[in-house]
Amino acid sequence: MATKNQNKPPFPHNNLTTTSPSSNRKCFGDEKMVGTATNGRSRQAFSVVNGGQDLDPNSAPASNAGSECGGIEFTREDVEALLNEKPKRKDRFNLKERCDNLVEYIKRLKLCIKWFQELEGSYLFEQEKLLNALESAKQQCSEIEILMENKEEELNSVITELRRNCVSLQEKFMKEESDKLCAMDSLAREEETRLNIERIQASLSEELARAQRELSSANQKISSLNDMYKRLQDYNTSLQQYNGKLHSDLSTVEDDLKRVEKEKTTIVENLSMLRGQLTLSRASQDEAIKQKDALVNEVACLRAELHQVRDDRDRLLAQVQILTTDVVKYKESTEKYSAELDILTTKATELEATCSSQNNQLRILQNQLATAEDRLQVSDSSAVETRTEFEGQKKLIYELQNRLADAEFKLVEGEMLRKKLHNTILELKGNIRVFCRVRPFLPDDGVNTDGKLISYPTSIEALGRGIDIVQGGQKHSFTFDKVFMPDATQDDVFVEISQLVQSALDGYKVCIFAYGQTGSGKTYTMMGRPGHPEQKGLIPHSLEQIFQTRQSLQPQGWRYEMQVSMLEIYNETIRDLLSTNRSSSTENGASAKQYSIKHDANGNTHVSDLTIVDVRSAKEVSFLLDQAAQSRSVGKTQMNEQSSRSHFVFTLRIFGVNESTEQQVQGVLNLIDLAGSERLSKSGSTGDRLKETQAINKSLSSLSDVIFALAKKEDHIPFRNSKLTYLLQPCLGGDSKTLMFVNISPEPSSVGESLCSLRFAARVNACEIGIPRRQTNMRSSESRLSYG
Numbered sequence: 001m002a003t004k005n006q007n008k009p010p011f012p013h014n015n016l017t018t019t020s021p022s023s024n025r026k027c028f029g030d031e032k033m034v035g036t037a038t039n040g041r042s043r044q045a046f047s048v049v050n051g052g053q054d055l056d057p058n059s060a061p062a063s064n065a066g067s068e069c070g071g072i073e074f075t076r077e078d079v080e081a082l083l084n085e086k087p088k089r090k091d092r093f094n095l096k097e098r099c100d101n102l103v104e105y106i107k108r109l110k111l112c113i114k115w116f117q118e119l120e121g122s123y124l125f126e127q128e129k130l131l132n133a134l135e136s137a138k139q140q141c142s143e144i145e146i147l148m149e150n151k152e153e154e155l156n157s158v159i160t161e162l163r164r165n166c167v168s169l170q171e172k173f174m175k176e177e178s179d180k181l182c183a184m185d186s187l188a189r190e191e192e193t194r195l196n197i198e199r200i201q202a203s204l205s206e207e208l209a210r211a212q213r214e215l216s217s218a219n220q221k222i223s224s225l226n227d228m229y230k231r232l233q234d235y236n237t238s239l240q241q242y243n244g245k246l247h248s249d250l251s252t253v254e255d256d257l258k259r260v261e262k263e264k265t266t267i268v269e270n271l272s273m274l275r276g277q278l279t280l281s282r283a284s285q286d287e288a289i290k291q292k293d294a295l296v297n298e299v300a301c302l303r304a305e306l307h308q309v310r311d312d313r314d315r316l317l318a319q320v321q322i323l324t325t326d327v328v329k330y331k332e333s334t335e336k337y338s339a340e341l342d343i344l345t346t347k348a349t350e351l352e353a354t355c356s357s358q359n360n361q362l363r364i365l366q367n368q369l370a371t372a373e374d375r376l377q378v379s380d381s382s383a384v385e386t387r388t389e390f391e392g393q394k395k396l397i398y399e400l401q402n403r404l405a406d407a408e409f410k411l412v413e414g415e416m417l418r419k420k421l422h423n424t425i426l427e428l429k430g431n432i433r434v435f436c437r438v439r440p441f442l443p444d445d446g447v448n449t450d451g452k453l454i455s456y457p458t459s460i461e462a463l464g465r466g467i468d469i470v471q472g473g474q475k476h477s478f479t480f481d482k483v484f485m486p487d488a489t490q491d492d493v494f495v496e497i498s499q500l501v502q503s504a505l506d507g508y509k510v511c512i513f514a515y516g517q518t519g520s521g522k523t524y525t526m527m528g529r530p531g532h533p534e535q536k537g538l539i540p541h542s543l544e545q546i547f548q549t550r551q552s553l554q555p556q557g558w559r560y561e562m563q564v565s566m567l568e569i570y571n572e573t574i575r576d577l578l579s580t581n582r583s584s585s586t587e588n589g590a591s592a593k594q595y596s597i598k599h600d601a602n603g604n605t606h607v608s609d610l611t612i613v614d615v616r617s618a619k620e621v622s623f624l625l626d627q628a629a630q631s632r633s634v635g636k637t638q639m640n641e642q643s644s645r646s647h648f649v650f651t652l653r654i655f656g657v658n659e660s661t662e663q664q665v666q667g668v669l670n671l672i673d674l675a676g677s678e679r680l681s682k683s684g685s686t687g688d689r690l691k692e693t694q695a696i697n698k699s700l701s702s703l704s705d706v707i708f709a710l711a712k713k714e715d716h717i718p719f720r721n722s723k724l725t726y727l728l729q730p731c732l733g734g735d736s737k738t739l740m741f742v743n744i745s746p747e748p749s750s751v752g753e754s755l756c757s758l759r760f761a762a763r764v765n766a767c768e769i770g771i772p773r774r775q776t777n778m779r780s781s782e783s784r785l786s787y788g
């Protein structure tokens with residue numbers, strides 16, 4: 001019944017289940033599906049609810065009053081029952097009843113159809129609603145999607161921004177990190193600096209304490225040095241004795257040197273002789289070898305010939321044999337061939353004769369071969385002898401070369417020892433030495449009192465070094481480094497100074513000057529006698545030695561450049577003796593040009609505008625010396641006086657480079673012929689001569705002032721008081737090797753002057769002016785001439 005089924009859920013559409021809006025209706029999930037699906041939708045067969053007979057056609061469902069089917073709801077069973085319902089017929093022929101039943105049945109069918117239609121309408125409505133809901137949901141979804149996309153874009157841009165920020169932050173972070181590291185480094189450095197400063201401060205404090213201690217110890221030292229000074233003075237005396245001993249040692253070494261040199265010469269001669277012999281024996285050996293080769297060739301030829309002859313002989317013997325057998329055969333076989341046999345016999349005899357002659361020839365050849373072999377043996381033995389001799393000579397040459405090398409080594413050692421001794425002597429002595437030279441009595445000198453006023457002590461300490469002079473009956477004794485008696489030759493003098501000259505090549509500043517009264521032999525000592533080469537003075541002799549030594553040092557890699565200048569100081573004015581336009585620039589003997597003297601930081605002296613000439617040989621220098629003498633003689637003619645009215649200064653600047661060691665040396669050799677010293681009262685000069693004498697005396701007294709100040713070790717040394725002393729400042733007060741010749745005249749009338757000169761020389765001898773210093777350094781381009 002419809003009323004019974006009110007709460008039953010309507011028959012569901014196959015695709016509408018719980019989502020149906022009328023969710024209060026339940027589906028018949030347990031109902032069997034009947035029929036087939038049409039248009040994707042399945043049509044359901046319904047069971048008959050009311051049953052045909054039970055269905056009350058009047059009963060309309062109250063609840064369905066609003067609907068056309070009267071609120072009746074059908075179930076599947078109802079529908080099926082309705083459809084399967086069979087009409088109830090009591091009477092088959094009662095049509096009416098039948099018609100009513102059918103009407104009733106149709107009614108119910110209509111109701112059912114209506115119900116279906118309503119249900120379908122509601123379903124459609126619901127579907128529409130759902131579609132609308134779906135549409136709106138879709139719309140919402142798309143809106144949400146758009147929103148989401150926008151959001152996503154926004155978020156993406158935010159992410160990009162954030163990433164950018166992140167990168168910049170990372171960069172910042174890195175920068176900050178590196179800044180931090182830098183800061184840490186600088187902090188560490190500062191820390192280190194602070195520690196260093198603290199350390200320095202501590203060491204400075206230590207140094208301060210040490211300096212304070214040193215100060216106190218220095219004070220103690222000063223007092224002890226004062227004591228030591230006294231002791232050293234004593235020691236100095238003993239050193240002078242030692243000096244004497246060294247002198248004797250030096251002479252022994254020099255003797256040894258001479259001996260070694262002689263030995264070397266002998267060895268060199270022997271060597272050259274042996275070399276000659278060796279050449280000869282080599283030539284004879286070559287000759288013997290040639291002979292041997294010729295003999296060997298000859299023997300080979302003879303052997304070949306012998307071989308040939310032997311072959312011929314064998315061949316002939318075979319023929320003879322054949323023929324002999326033939327003959328025998330013929331003899332035996334027939335006599336008719338007897339004639340023929342005779343011929344053959346003759347032939348055989350002939351052949352036998354030929355054979356014997358060939359045998360003879362063979363013997364001769366064998367004899368010849370034996371002789372040739374004997375000769376070969378002889379030449380072989382002579383070649384062996386020559387070779388042994390050659391080996392022996394080679395050995396001898398080798399030995400001689402070794403001996404030569406030894407001798408040369410000894411020579412070098414001797415030379416080194418000599419230099420060492422020389423420098424030791426100089427150091428012991430101080431770097432200024434004094435040699436005294438007394439010239440011989442000359443015919444113009446008047447009465448010869450030689451040996452009365454001047455004498456030479458013969459005691460061991462003073463031998464060769466002492467001089468005694470008598471004035472007014474009183475004897476005055478002096479000791480110098482060397483005293484040359486009147487008979488001393490120029491060579492004797494040069495031997496003593498040659499080492500000093502050598503020092504200039506070794507890079508020392510060397511200064512040799514001659515001091516003494518007029519006519520005492522200064523110019524003779526320095527220049528020699530003009531036109532007498534055997535009496536050449538120190539200047540030409542030194543130059544010869546220097547150029548010779550320059551030559552001998554070349555194999556050791558030394559190359560030297562030399563420059564020369566010459567000047568004179570006349571009336572306190574410098575005159576350039578090598579200037580080409582000198583005569584035009586002089587007036588009253590005084591140069592119009594003003595030359596200024598300058599000393600540089602290295603102790604080298606330069607004279608402005610002075611002519612400097614590069615020289616390569618002693619000859620060139622002697623030419624320049626002649627030129628200078630000419631220049632001086634001009635002054636002499638104009639002044640009507642001697643050239644000794646001026647101080648003559650010769651300077652040789654030496655610049656040496658050793659190409660193998662790159663070592664370089666700068667030596668200077670100053671050779672000075674001073675003007676004659678004499679007292680005005682004695683000279684009786686007047687006018688220009690008086691002026692000259694005054695100038696000379698002024699410069700010489702300045703020289704003695706300087707020497708005395710040096711001797712007293714005064715703070716101020718008056719070098720600038722004269723041109724001469726200022727020019728010689730580096731030689732007198734510096735680090736050069738200086739030698740003074742005091743020249744003495746033997747004339748009795750000159751005793752007073754001689755005594756003055758000797759006293760001055762003695763003061764100079766007692767003077768210590770420093771330690772000689774060698775000027776060596778590495779290669780440079782500076783080569784301007786200076787005076788040392």
Ligand SMILES: Nc1ncnc2c1ncn2[C@@H]1O[C@H](COP(=O)(O)OP(=O)(O)OP(=O)(O)O)[C@@H](O)[C@H]1O
Nearest residue numbers: 439440517518519520521522523524642644675676
């Ligand atoms: N050792 C000597 N042997 C031989 N003759 C000498 C010697 N010394 C000097 N004479 C001679 O004495 C003379 C004077 O010498 P010299 O001209 O050298 O003296 P000086 O000191 O240079 O004089 P001045 O100061 O006037 O130039 C010259 O004739 C010289 O030849």
